Amino acid sequence: xxxxxxxxxIRDDKTSFGLFIPLIFVYLLMLPLYxxxxxxxxxxxxxxxxxxxxRLYMGxxxxxxxxxxxxxxxxxxxxxxxxxxxxxxx
Numbered sequence: 001x002x003x004x005x006x007x008x009x010i011r012d013d014k015t016s017f018g019l020f021i022p023l024i025f026v027y028l029l030m031l032p033l034y035x036x037x038x039x040x041x042x043x044x045x046x047x048x049x050x051x052x053x054x055r056l057y058m059g060x061x062x063x064x065x066x067x068x069x070x071x072x073x074x075x076x077x078x079x080x081x082x083x084x085x086x087x088x089x090x
Contacts, residue, residue, distance in 0.1 A: 004024060004090065
């Protein structure tokens with residue numbers, strides 16, 4: 001299952017706030033680009049005689065949802081002297 005929520009929390013000396021981003025909207029925005037890229041790549045494969053290595057890139061494009069699914073539960077912490085940023089993928 002794909003991650004559905006991205007939570008960003010920023011803490012500073014003076015302020016602190018959090019941001020919740022529902023990833024379903026990001027997926028819906030990127031879907032036309034994904035489909036367009038796939039169609040263009042398919043036409044290029046049919047019109048030319050690409051190398052075997054070039055064909056493997058299409059496999060990478062189709063495996064992107066699996067890569068996102070593997071990122072579920074990832075937490076990234078970034079600390080500096082004055083602020084702290086926490087990114088969590090649910």
